[in-house]
Every structure is written in C-alpha cells, then in structure tokens.
Amino acid sequence: xxxxxxxxxxxxxxxxxxxxxxxxxxxxxxxxxxxxxxxxxxxxxxxxxxxxxxxxxxxxxxxxxxxxxxxxxxxxxxxxxxxxxxxxxxxxxxxxxxxxxxxxxxxxxxxxxxxxxxxxxxxxxxxxxxxxxxxxxxxxxxxxxxxxxxxxxxxxxxxxxxxxxxxxxxxxxxxxxxxxxxxxxxxxxxxxxxxxxxxxxxxxxxxxxxxxxxxxxxxxxxxxxxxxxxxxxxxxxxxxxxxxxxxxxxxxxxxxxxxxxxxxxxxxxxxxxxxxxxxxxxxx
Numbered sequence: 304x305x306x307x308x309x310x311x312x313x314x315x316x317x318x319x320x321x322x323x324x325x326x327x328x329x330x331x332x333x334x335x336x337x338x339x340x341x342x343x344x345x346x347x348x349x350x351x352x353x354x355x356x357x358x359x360x361x362x363x364x365x366x367x368x369x370x371x372x373x374x375x376x377x378x379x380x381x382x383x384x385x386x387x388x389x390x391x392x393x394x395x396x397x398x399x400x401x402x403x404x405x406x407x408x409x410x411x412x413x414x415x416x417x418x419x420x421x422x423x424x425x426x427x428x429x430x431x432x433x434x435x436x437x438x439x440x441x442x443x444x445x446x447x448x449x450x451x452x453x454x455x456x457x458x459x460x461x462x463x464x465x466x467x468x469x470x471x472x473x474x475x476x477x478x479x480x481x482x483x484x485x486x487x488x489x490x491x492x493x494x495x496x497x498x499x500x501x502x503x504x505x506x507x508x509x510x511x512x513x514x515x516x517x518x519x520x521x522x523x524x525x526x527x528x529x530x531x532x533x534x535x536x537x538x539x540x541x542x543x544x545x546x547x548x549x550x551x552x553x554x555x556x557x558x559x560x561x562x563x564x565x566x567x568x569x570x571x572x573x574x575x576x577x578x579x580x581x582x583x584x585x586x587x
Contacts, residue, residue: 309513311495311504321486325355328433328483333413334360336405337485338436338445341365341393344379345582346497347437349485360412363387364405366394366441370574382584396444399451406449410475430476431469435483439502442482449478497581502572515564516542518571521581530577534570542567 329335335356340347344365349355363383368376376393383391390408392401413430421427434449436442450470469477498504499514522531523540532538537548545567546558553559570576 309492309496309509309517311492311499311509318486321484322355325435325483325485328435328479328481329355329357329359332359332431332433332479333416334362334409334430334432335483336362336364336409336432336434336445338364338366338394338434338440338442340437340440340501340503341368341371341376341379342501342580343497343503343582344383344580345585346494347440347501347503349437352485360416361387361389362405362408362412363389363391364394364445365391366396366436366445368393368395369397370578371580372578375580378584379580386585394441394445396441396448399448402448405445406472406476413476429471429474431479432476433479433483435485437485437498437503438505442484446478446480446482450480500568500571500581511564511568512542512560515567518567519545522576527577527579534576 337348337352352361365376365380365383380391380393390412392405392408394401394405409432410430413432417427417430434442434445449472468480470480472478495504496509496514496517499509500518519531519540519542522528528540531540535545535548537544539545539548542560542563543558546552546560546563549563549566551559551562
C-alpha cells in the first residue's frame with residue numbers, strides 16, 4: 304500500500320467568500336438555527352460562531368441523531384446547553400421529528416427582538432430565521448422539513464434584500480430558504496480529519512486511504528474494537544487486513560486498499576459500524 308501522508312487541504316479563498324456570504328445572511332435575521340452533526344458535537348462547530356452572531360439568539364440542532372447512541376447524546380445535550388448557553392434540540396431529518404419544537408423555540412428566541420421593534424413603533428412581523436452549519440451536517444434537510452407543510456414564498460423583504468427568498472413557516476416565522484454555510488476554517492488537522500470522516504470536507508481535499516486508516520485507528524480502542532472485528536471478520540484492523548478478509552485484491556494478489564478505504568468510510572457514514580460519537584466530552 305502506498306503510504307499517503309494524512310493531510311487535509313484547505314482553501315483560504317473559498318473560506319473568505321463563505322465568511323462574507325454567511326455574514327450577509329446573518330444580518331437579515333432575528334434568530335439563527337445552527338445545525339451540527341451529532342457524531343461530532345464539537346468538531347462540527349465553528350470556533351468563531353459567536354463573533355458572527357453578535358447578540359443574535361441561537362438554537363442548536365444536533366442532527367443525524369439516528370447515527371449515535373441515545374444515552375451518549377443526552378449527555379452531550381446537557382453539556383452543550385451549559386457551554387453554548389442556548390437551547391439544544393436533537394434532530395433526525397430522516398424521521399422528521401421535533402420540527403414543531405424547533406419552530407416554537409425559534410419563535411420564542413426571536414420575541415425580544417420583535418418586541419424591541421414594536422417599541423419603536425413598528426408593526427409586529429413574523430420572526431426571521433436562517434439555518435446555518437458546516438457542509439453536509441444536514442442544513443438543507445432541516446430546511447426541507449421546516450418548509451414541507453408550507454410552500455408559501457413571501458418574496459424579498461422590504462428594506463432587507465431583493466435577492467433572498469423567504470418561506471412562511473407559520474404566521475409567526477419566516478425562514479430564509481437557502482442555508483448559511485459555516486466555513487471550515489481549521490488549522491487543526493485532527494479536527495479536519497474528523498470532518499472528513501463525516502463528509503464535511505470535500506473528497507477533493509484528501510486521499511481516502513489515510514483517512515480511512517485514521518478512522519480504523521480511532522475505532523480500534525477497547526470500546527469499539529470488538530464491533531469492528533466482528534463486522535469485518537478479522538482482527539487485523541488495517542486496510543490491508545480488511546481487504547484480504549474481504550478478498551478485495553488487485554493484480555499479483557495485492558490488497559486493494561483504495562477500494563477498501565472507500566467502503567470503510569461509507570460503512571461508517573451509513574452507521575453500519577455502530578452508533579457512537581467521535582468527539583470526547585470535555586472533562587470539566
């Protein structure tokens with residue numbers, strides 16, 4: 304196997320553009336719905352999100368909850384409510400649960416801002432929300448679920464922008480129909496690799512073999528090793544070992560590590576290797 308160096312490549316020009324577009328969207332709304340991947344409650348967040356939000360209230364969604372252990376996730380919810388200082392809701396866009404709770408919480412968080420506008424003599428209007436998050440955490444799925452029962456397009460808002468489209472969720476809430484992409488600006492390669500595990504990094508930014516092996520190394524601890532050994536029918540939890548166990552060979556009977564790496568990443572992303580959270584709960 305060719306030993307590719309494990310490194311995730313970032314593109315600062317794209318990051319600057321994403322930051323600018325995110326700021327533009329945040330300037331239009333009263334409340335921010337931040338979506339994170341439940342498998343990476345910390346890693347799928349953005350370190351400077353508070354800087355972008357300013358004084359805007361935030362609702363935190365831990366999405367893809369069907370891919371993690373429920374008891375473990377509840378512990379994370381309790382931790383994030385305190386550390387992030389905002390409401391935290393578990394979300395599973397496949398089943399579509401908790402949508403009423405998301406809507407009601409977003410409206411409630413927006414009320415102080417709406418009251419402040421009314422105090423200035425303006426008429427009450429629906430709260431305005433935007434869904435934000437890193438790539439592939441499920442932002443579009445959340446938007447689709449929120450807008451499923453109401454396809455009412457409210458058009459551009461006077462005094463806001465002519466280029467943004469809004470959807471009336473109910474009489475109390477309008478939603479920007481395009482998500483805000485949080486730029487993946489990490490200098491920490493460990494964070495970058497974790498994001499690659501869950502497809503929050505473009506496949507063009509890394510080679511699958513070192514990333515898949517890094518995932519195997521992480522899951523070869525006492526907690527997960529037995530699960531992997533049983534699933535792949537081998538105790539040799541390397542790309543070569545799993546390729547040989549699956550009889551995935553190329554010419555001269557060499558293990559096809561590229562094919563194996565792609566399957567391992569797919570197995571993890573689709574939950575076939577077990578339901579667990581890759582981040583460690585901070586010891587505080």
